[in-house]
Amino acid sequence: MSFMQNSDLQIETEKGFIKINDHFMTSEPEVYAIGDAVKGPMLAHKASYDAMILAAQWQGEKVAADYSLVPSCVYTHPEIAWVGLNEEQLKERQIEYITGRSMFSANGKALTAGEGEGQVKTLLSKDGKLLGAVIWGPEASNLINEATMMSQFGISNHEFGQMIHPHPTLSEAFMESVENASGEGVHG
Numbered sequence: 001m002s003f004m005q006n007s008d009l010q011i012e013t014e015k016g017f018i019k020i021n022d023h024f025m026t027s028e029p030e031v032y033a034i035g036d037a038v039k040g041p042m043l044a045h046k047a048s049y050d051a052m053i054l055a056a057q058w059q060g061e062k063v064a065a066d067y068s069l070v071p072s073c074v075y076t077h078p079e080i081a082w083v084g085l086n087e088e089q090l091k092e093r094q095i096e097y098i099t100g101r102s103m104f105s106a107n108g109k110a111l112t113a114g115e116g117e118g119q120v121k122t123l124l125s126k127d128g129k130l131l132g133a134v135i136w137g138p139e140a141s142n143l144i145n146e147a148t149m150m151s152q153f154g155i156s157n158h159e160f161g162q163m164i165h166p167h168p169t170l171s172e173a174f175m176e177s178v179e180n181a182s183g184e185g186v187h188g
Contacts, residue, residue, distance in 0.1 A: 002089055009028050009031065010027070010028060010088065011026045011027055011028050011031060011033075012026065012027035013038075013133075013166070015021060015039075016120060017037065017038050017039045018033040018037045018038050020032070020033050020038050020066075020092075022055045022064050023054075023057055024038070024050065024053075024057075024065075027135070032054060034047060034050035035047030035050055035051075036053055038050070040065075040067050040070075040127070040141065041067060041070045041072070043070060043072065045070070045071070046070050049065070049070070052108070053076040054064045063155055068084070069083055069084060069148055069151050070184065071083040071144045071145070071147075071148050073140065073144065075141065078117055078118045078136055078137045078138060078140065078188065079135075079136070079137070079138070079140035079141050080134070080135070080136045080140055081134070081135050081140040081141050081143065081144035082132070082133065082134040082135070082137075082144065083132065083133055083144055083147050083148050083151065084106070084108045084123070084130065084131055084132030084133060084147065084151055085123065085131050085132040086132055086134065087099075087123065087125075087132075089132075090123060090131060090132070095125070095131065096124045096125070096126050097124060097125060097126075097131055098123075098124050098125075098126065098181045098182065099122070099123055099124075099181060100120075100121070100122040100123075100124065100159075100176075100177040100179070100180040100181025100182070101119055101120065101121050101177055101180060102119060102120045102174070102176040102177035102180060103116075103118075103119045103173075104116050104117060104118045104119060104120075104137040104138060104173055105117070106168075106173075107168070107172060107173045107177075108167075108168035109168040109169050109170050109172070110137065110138050110170060112140060112168070115137065115138035117137060117174055118135070118136045118137020118138065118140070119135075119136065119137060119173075119177075120134075120135045120137070120143070120173045120174050120176075120177040121133065121134050121135070121146070121177065122174070122177040122178050122181050123181075124157055124178070124181045125157070128156040128157035128158055128182060129151075129154060129156060129157075130150045130151045130155075130157075130160075130178070131151075132147075133146075133147035133174075134175075135147075135174070137170075137173075138170055139170050143170055143171060143174055145175070146174040146175075147169060147174065150178070152173060157178050157179070157181065157182045158182075160178050161175070161178065161179055163175075
């Protein structure tokens with residue numbers, strides 16, 4: 001434990017990060033910290049999320065930050081994105097899951113764009129809730145939002161399957177992965 005010193009401020013730090021409470025308050029009265037200055041994923045969208053939660057708290061809302069569904073993206077070619085738990089974490093926690101996959105080589109939009117490399121992999125609980133997802137392929141950084149929303153709002157695989165996805169789109173690959181996990185896939 002150490003202290004960051006700046007004139008009269010003495011802000012407590014730990015392992016290079018500013019220590020905060022659930023309201024982003026530091027050890028110094030009326031000094032707050034968010035984003036890369038505090039522990040958690042070092043991502044710009046996490047910092048924006050911190051700012052939104054802090055603003056809501058200042059407006060009197062009873063909310064707290066939850067980093068369990070922060071999507072991560074790697075902007076390579078093809079892109080890679082993931083959110084939630086991975087298979088190793090599920091096994092460590094002894095959580096039963098089913099796996100769904102959908103290949104971009106079977107997606108009309110991806111093939112038309114010459115982007116047929118990659119896949120969507122979804123991990124669902126036995127009751128159809130999304131536990132985690134990883135996507136590598138075209139527009140993975142955009143498609144991961146399907147997984148984030150499905151998890152955030154507790155949408156089951158059956159409910160998700162009733163949502164209309166436009167055709168042809170890359171988002172159909174995510175839908176098909178979810179459907180394939182539960183054996184409801186039409187396109188296998």
